[in-house]
Amino acid sequence: MAGFEMSRIDLRARPLSAAQLRAALPRGGVDVDAVVPKVRPIVDDVATRGAAAALDYGESFDGVRPAAVRVPQEALQEALSSLDAEVRAALQVAIDRTRTVHADQRRVDTTTELAAGATVTERWVPVERVGLYVPGGNAVYPSSVVMNVVPAQTAGVESLVIASPPQASGHGVFHGLPHPTILAAARLLGVDEVWAVGGAQAVALLAYGGTDTTGDELAPVDMITGPGNIYVTAAKRICRSQVGIDAEAGPTEIAILADHTADPVHVAADLISQAEHDEMAASVLVTPSPELAAATDAELTRQLETTVHRQRVTTALSGRQSATVLVDDLDEGVRVVNAYAAEHLEIQTLDAARVATRIRSAGAIFVGAFSPVSLGDYCAGSNHVLPTAGCARHSSGLSVQTFLKGIHVVDYTEAALKDVAGDVIILAKAENLPSHGEAVRRRFER
Template sequence: MIQRIDLRGQTPTPAELLSLVPRTSSDVSDAMAAAAALIDDVRRDGEAALVAQAERFDGVRPEALRVPAAHRAEALAGLDPAVRAAIEETIRRVRESSAAQVPPTQTTELGDGAEVVQRWTPVGRVGLYVPGGKAVYPSSVVMNVVPAQTAGVASIALASPAQADQGGRVHPTILAVAELLGVDEIYAMGGAGAVGAFAYGVPGLVERVDLVTGPGNRFVAAAKRVVHGVIGIDAEAGPTDILVIADDSADADLVAADLVSQAEHDEVAAAVLVTTSEALADAVVERLAVRAAATKHSARVQTALGGRQSAVVLVDDLAGATAFSNAFAPEHLEIQTTDPDAVLASIVNAGAIFLGSYSPVSLGDYSAGSNHVLPTGGHARFSSGLSAATFLRPQQVVRYSEAALREVAENIAALSAAEDLPAHGEAVTARFDRARTEA
């Protein structure tokens, strides 16, 4: 059901490891032309294009592109009390964790009268995307909205596809969570068209944003790549992945349960075990067969586990396991070993890391307090998960007195001359020439 890669007795180079990493054949670049065309349609035809795309991709005409207040209130009133309690606790935990992600203002004194202030200011307006499709993601509303609010973003808009089984409305659980969070600008639009609407605006419907964030399929990821530079993006989120590093102390059934939990998302989700124990590998494969057959979305899980992107990898030691993990750069990394902290010390590339057998990825998906919008497809080599910092821009504020500027004036003149930009130096010396003239 799941492929096995045996690296025992081998010492692959970093480049060789990258070639060995199992990946889905899906590539965002393959969707670029289609995403660009959908965005162009929205730029040209506005609301009409968004409606046509909903009918084409979501199988329904939106009841209203801008969700009315009555729909939000109705959704909140109908929210299951147990779900509401779980969401409220998740909001509390994510808000508390996000608050720690806002850097304080720092002032550096470089001399008498010479200071540089590092401050962080929020972007003015953001568009948050919450996907539909195979599952409903009210938790993604929390993970996007709370960090933006914590960062101090003044204008927040949210988009989610119209649902055919809801008569063309956004899913009520998504609306209810948005209402709990005080988000009153919500649009029934999805996919690349929604990203385009946020990036360029739609006259009479939605104002353009400065930044768009949130997970989605490869067309959403491709659309983000298309508009990047027109607006900011968080990352090009793609199919989810999990990598588990385990030794012979791990519980095979728990490892299998965690791999299945992420394979449940999508047929191209990646589930990878890297272990030093052949006995554990055999046991996990046995438990995967049992759990995959018994779970609700069995066909989806079995397809994901049998895909080229999933594997059981055997290595000689934990150093080999961490080398493979760093090459894979997982969205979710679980470490289930005798001493998880010792393994953690060698981890460089990962979106979120879960230590020990009582810290499953599902905890991070919902109630850990961490954020579940994370870099996928190996992007953890250069990207990070969504946080309050995503919505902040660092700015340097420079304040020098006359005496402090005079102290570095000769340095500036020398450097500007060396770069053949003499007017730069003259902009400094002019201040002191004027002072002499006035005297």
């Protein structure tokens, strides 16, 4: 193939304001608003007709109609029993490492005593029931099962349901069910409720519930997590008032901040690895080294010759969401990646650990030559469900905290309330809410 070159954005000697910098950086675009009018009737129909509507849309979109929404227990067990032994062992490594990291995220209740008899306790209570969406599409994602289930279980969520699209290509017992590797991962994690429904109809059914073809209840959830395509995202937006959602995930992103010490073989391989996900995936290299930029292009050309999903990867690397950004120096590079706020940020520089401490906005940071994003996708122990599209400036990735609610428990004695009653009354009058003050004053009338 002809030499491949990433598009270049040269920011050298260009002092830009924060707003100008954000505008100058490569960014794709998924117009969720544009598909909301198409998705809303689906959500409304599922809210009204439940499982029957969800199965109708699945038959239309996925080309298959399962006998029931809920996957039989025998199919879950068969999926685990027939899972390749090496895949099962690797999945167990991912589960064990993810459990270890997330166990350290558990919150503890704290009680603050403000005065004698005046306490406020913050209790951390898990969400009661959670729906975990696992997409289909270009790839199979048992790793997403792990990344969604483990923090929910660690938080103490008692009721979990996984929804994943049915496969028309499934054979035997697995025809019309989610991919068997998804089912096996669910069984390995101890999740016994899996729904064979995908897309916007899955989000709606999770939000509103229904009755299965078997007559069994499909109970609605309190929160929905997990990535999906633009239709899943639109359905999440529509259902946000009905249930909690983790985020509106967009196409995956990698940014690599690298200097002259970086190995272009590593840089090119990592850019390709994220472009493999989707034609809209974003791969961005930020560097003060034109030599590294040129060497990376040469490596991309060489590695693309043997890339399995070459057309998909090339499309993603050629899109407006991907580019090499040239900067004056590493300080400016740090400023650029903080403005970009990548889902995944690799630091491949001299003293990468020190540079990483300067990063304020990233879903996850991968430090040095031997911490590639691929590690985080599977076996680092970190979570790979992360904010996209610049949302890392204000949001975090999926964690145990996602599934916990903080509840303040206020416990004052009569004496403690009397001690602060005058302040409450004064503030109530200042806000023209005198009855607030009266609710306190009347407790001390005799």
